[in-house]
Amino acid sequence: MNGMAMSLRKLSVLLVIPGIFGLGPISVVDAQGVNSQPQTVESQSMQKELIEPNLEPFAGAYKEISQIHTAYKERIIQTDDPSKSEALQEEANQKMTQAVADHGLTITDYNKIFQSIQNDPALKEEFMTVLNRTQ
Secondary structure, eight states: OOHHHHHHHHHHEEEEEOOSSSSSSOEEETTTTTOOOOOOHHHHHHHHHHHHHHHHHHHHHHHHHHHHHHHHHHHHHHHOOHHHHHHHHHHHHHHHHHHHHHHTTOOOHHHHHHHHHOOOOHHHHHHHHHHHHOO
């Protein structure tokens, strides 16, 4: 595998980039990952309490993370130096983590909200509305 392909592979390990919105959304993954177990009614209720007050901050973090990802992806593609590529990946991940924190969320909460939006069409629609009005 050439250096550039390996760099992009590592970037995709650092960032989960599912294409659920047609925008190439990003989910910052913490070391423990995201729980993909089916949700109970109780956990859905708890998640609703998490999501409703945090949908706007999530949208702001989401937009910022998307911009960071796009900028760093290009820089990583353009470098032939594996050590520089790795440094850029780490820098991008730190900036995305900071973007989540700057919007008042934890990585765990960001990922929970992201998963909920991914699994709930009504919530996805609400998120898209909030995202479109977020500066």
